[in-house]
Amino acid sequence: MATMALGAHVQRHQIGRSRRLKNMLMTALVGTAAVGSAALLLLILGYVLVQGAPALDLAFFTERPKPFGVTGGGVGPAIIGTVIMSLLGGVVAIPIGIGAALFITEYKSGRAASIVRFSAELIAGLPSIVVGVFVWSFLVRSVIHGYSALAGAAALAVIMVPIVGRTAEEVLRLVPSSLREAALALGAPRWRVIVWIVLPTARAGIVTAAILAIARAAGETAPLLLTALGNLFFSTDLLKPIAALPLQIYQYAASPYDDWHAKAWGGSLVLVAVIAVLAGGLRIATRSRLR
Amino acid sequence: MIAARKPEQAPALPAPRVEPAKPTPGIAVRIEHLDAYYGSLHALGGVTFDVAAGTVTAVIGPSGCGKSTLVRCMNRLHEVTPGAYARGGVFIGETDIYSPYADPVAVRSMVGMVFQKPNPFPMMSVYDNVAAGPRLRGWKLSRRQTDDLVERHLRRAALWDEVKDKLHRSGAALSGGQQQRLCIARALATDPSVLLMDEPCSALDPIATYKIEELLRELAHEVTIVIVTHNMQQASRVSEHTAFMLAGDDGVGRLVEFGRTEDLFTNPTDHRTEAYITGRFG
Numbered sequence: 413m414a415t416m417a418l419g420a421h422v423q424r425h426q427i428g429r430s431r432r433l434k435n436m437l438m439t440a441l442v443g444t445a446a447v448g449s450a451a452l453l454l455l456i457l458g459y460v461l462v463q464g465a466p467a468l469d470l471a472f473f474t475e476r477p478k479p480f481g482v483t484g485g486g487v488g489p490a491i492i493g494t495v496i497m498s499l500l501g502g503v504v505a506i507p508i509g510i511g512a513a514l515f516i517t518e519y520k521s522g523r524a525a526s527i528v529r530f531s532a533e534l535i536a537g538l539p540s541i542v543v544g545v546f547v548w549s550f551l552v553r554s555v556i557h558g559y560s561a562l563a564g565a566a567a568l569a570v571i572m573v574p575i576v577g578r579t580a581e582e583v584l585r586l587v588p589s590s591l592r593e594a595a596l597a598l599g600a601p602r603w604r605v606i607v608w609i610v611l612p613t614a615r616a617g618i619v620t621a622a623i624l625a626i627a628r629a630a631g632e633t634a635p636l637l638l639t640a641l642g643n644l645f646f647s648t649d650l651l652k653p654i655a656a657l658p659l660q661i662y663q664y665a666a667s668p669y670d671d672w673h674a675k676a677w678g679g680s681l682v683l684v685a686v687i688a689v690l691a692g693g694l695r696i697a698t699r700s701r702l703r
Numbered sequence: 704m705i706a707a708r709k710p711e712q713a714p715a716l717p718a719p720r721v722e723p724a725k726p727t728p729g730i731a732v733r734i735e736h737l738d739a740y741y742g743s744l745h746a747l748g749g750v751t752f753d754v755a756a757g758t759v760t761a762v763i764g765p766s767g768c769g770k771s772t773l774v775r776c777m778n779r780l781h782e783v784t785p786g787a788y789a790r791g792g793v794f795i796g797e798t799d800i801y802s803p804y805a806d807p808v809a810v811r812s813m814v815g816m817v818f819q820k821p822n823p824f825p826m827m828s829v830y831d832n833v834a835a836g837p838r839l840r841g842w843k844l845s846r847r848q849t850d851d852l853v854e855r856h857l858r859r860a861a862l863w864d865e866v867k868d869k870l871h872r873s874g875a876a877l878s879g880g881q882q883q884r885l886c887i888a889r890a891l892a893t894d895p896s897v898l899l900m901d902e903p904c905s906a907l908d909p910i911a912t913y914k915i916e917e918l919l920r921e922l923a924h925e926v927t928i929v930i931v932t933h934n935m936q937q938a939s940r941v942s943e944h945t946a947f948m949l950a951g952d953d954g955v956g957r958l959v960e961f962g963r964t965e966d967l968f969t970n971p972t973d974h975r976t977e978a979y980i981t982g983r984f985g
Contacts, residue, residue: 433908520784590822594886598891599781599812608839612826 460680465676477644477660483671487679489655490639492684495639496648497656498630501568506622508569509576510611518582518606529581536574541621543570552639561647561654565641571623571632579624583617584610620700623691627681630687633658652657657683708969723768724857731756731897732777737791739772739781746772748955750791752946754897759928761942761964763935765984768948769956770931773821774899777929778814779807788976795897812840815890815926819902821882822887823874832869832885833857836893852892859925861918880911887918891926898922900930904937916941937978939968 433463471486478485512532518526547567554558587610595605611618636642642663648654657679665677739747747769752889754760763769774817775781776789779800793800800810814928822849823832837844844852853870862884863945866877874885883903890898904912909923919928919941932938938945945964960976966972971977 444756529764588822590818590820591824593780593783594816594818594822594889595835595839596783597811597814597816597818598777598836598839600836600891601808602837604841608835609824613824615826 425592427594431703432579442696449601457684460677460684463674463677464679464681467674468681472675472678473682476646477675485675487655487657487660487675487682489643490657490660490679491652491682491686492646493564493640493643494630494657494683495563495564495690496654497568498626498690500561500565500650501572501629502622502626504565505569505572506576509573509621509625510580510618512573512577513580513584514606514610516581518602518610529578533575533688534576535570537580538572539634540632541634541637543567544638546570547635548638558651559639559653561650562653564636564656565650566636567639568629568632571635572629575625575628578619579621580614582616583621586617587613588676589696615698619694623694626690626694627687630690631658631683633662657686681685706950711884729756730754731796731971732775732929733792733794734777734792735787735792737773737776737793739769739776740787744935745953745955747776748790748951748957750948750956750958752961753905754927754929755944756927757924758943759923759930759941760847760875760944760946761938762929762931762946762948763933763938763979764948764956764959765950765979766933767954767956768950770933771901772956773948774816774901774929776932777897777899778811778816779805779941780811781817796960799928802840812893813896815893815895815898817883817890817898817900817903820906821879821886823877823882825875827872827874828871829857829874829877829885832874833888833892835889840893856888856892857885859891859922860913861886861921862888874927878911880907880914883907883915884918885910889916895926897927897929900928901914902931902933903935906930912937939964947971949975949979 427566458681473485473486473491474488475484475486476489477487516528521526544567547563547570551563556563591609591613592605594611596602600608635661636656640656640659642659643653657658660677661683662674664672664679667673730753734753735751737747737750738745746855750769750773762773764770772781777788777793777795777800781787781789782926786958789801791801794808795813798810798813799805823829827835830853831838833856834844834849837849837852854863854867857866862881865881865886869876874882877885887898887903905985907915909983916937919930922928930938930941942964944962945967946961947959947967960971960973962972967976968980971980
């Protein structure tokens with residue numbers, strides 16, 4: 413009896429120790445992964461900041477690029493072009509994405525919803541250069557006849573729709589059905605339930621969806637190569653080629669000049685900053701005022 | 704608008720109708736041969752009883768007997784669940800709410816509902832929660848009228864004194880019991896003739912429960928209340944009439960006994976009612 417009891421005790425003790433070891437190992441593994449991913453972000457941001465900051469002066473923001481061999485100049489047209497195309501694309505894509513998400517979550521839950529969801533996934537999976545080629549052959553070659561800001565915005569909108577749609581669907585699903593039922597029980601028609609209850613409840617998440625989409629689109633290069641083309645001059649004409657930060661960075665980085673390499677780093681820093689400002693602005697503009 | 708019921712338009716019933724339905728004075732809700740389904744699942748079978756106007760009627764029974772389904776059929780909220788539908792007759796006053804002419808949105812305007820878990824709209828203030836019903840229906844109210852409406856209904860729900868200084872704070876910041884009274888105020892704000900309550904106290908502590916029960920007794924003078932509860936003491940404390948429901952071996956919830964609460968609890972006619980109220984099952 414005594415030895416059995418002792419054996420059971422020792423065995424329990426050993427199980428406990430190996431479990432503690434495994435526990436510590438797992439904690440160490442996931443901890444390393446967490447620190448690693450955070451470190452990667454800090455590394456990229458820090459490197460862009462260190463490399464890009466020296467290039468920044470007032471002229472960098474306000475002037476247009478100088479010709480080959482002339483130092484100085486800036487990426488003013490590219491900043492304006494990126495903001496115009498991202499916002500224009502967003503104005504088109506965000507309502508479509510939210511609408512598709514509402515269709516899936518509030519109106520149809522069966523086959524129609526899976527078709528919409530599957531299409532969105534396919535669009536999201538398209539290589540972005542393919543989106544660029546598609547818009548090029550549809551808009552640039554036929555409808556608009558020329559590279560243009562409008563075509564660039566259209567290509568970015570195609571990129572944004574599935575991002576908005578899928579993120580919005582997830583946050584709309586998080587709205588408790590008890591709130592929908594409470595509103596319906598008050599005698600509200602379905603569309604008022606959506607406009608007054610469902611969307612406001614999911615507001616923070618939907619804003620995040622829009623920010624994600626704009627941030628993603630603002631950084632896209634490939635779809636703009638064949639649509640917006642790029643422009644060394646200031647332009648706000650939607651039917652003319654327009655500059656964009658990613659295009660400008662690509663062009664500068666691929667050049668043989670040290671001055672342009674520095675400008676590419678500066679452009680990268682500005683791109684990150686523009687996305688941060690857009691995101692922060694949207695969040696503040698749509699913040700709940702309720703305490 | 705809801706058209707008056709036309710007898711020849713009555714939906715097909717599983718059992719013969721005993722008499723043509725017509726509004727009876729003093730009856731706020733009349734339920735006739737009501738069957739409810741979730742897809743192919745038959746949840747509620749042949750329920751028939753009347754709810755007297757200006758009283759509290761309790762619906763009791765073990766879990767899964769169809770109590771909640773029954774009240775959700777009384778404002779056509781049942782059919783909001785995908786695949787769910789109901790057959791039979793439910794009359795709110797003179798209106799046959801399952802008539803082909805009845806508009807579910809208009810039906811829900813005559814009936815208020817309070818749910819098991821307090822569910823104030825989290826992004827709205829206390830004030831906006833009470834005003835939500837009229838606004839969601841598109842009533843055009845001036846600021847002054849809305850102020851009056853909010854105060855009146857918060858007073859009816861015995862919540863005014865506790866929240867009058869934080870009307871513009873989030874409704875979700877109140878205690879559970881206060882949230883549930885806020886939901887009662889919200890449901891009352893559109894002046895329904897019937898108030899449905901689906902286990903309104905099951906998520907509340909005894910003191911909050913006591914306050915709500917006290918409130919029910921006061922409200923019963925102005926509005927007809929149907930309350931689902933799994934708490935038999937609560938049914939006996941607050942209600943004039945009690946409906947006891949039970950799911951049969953086939954899983955279909957049926958009305959076993961309906962009567963004055965006093966009679967049902969002291970002298971039940973059905974042996975199953977007696978078994979349930981004496982705690983032998985459920």
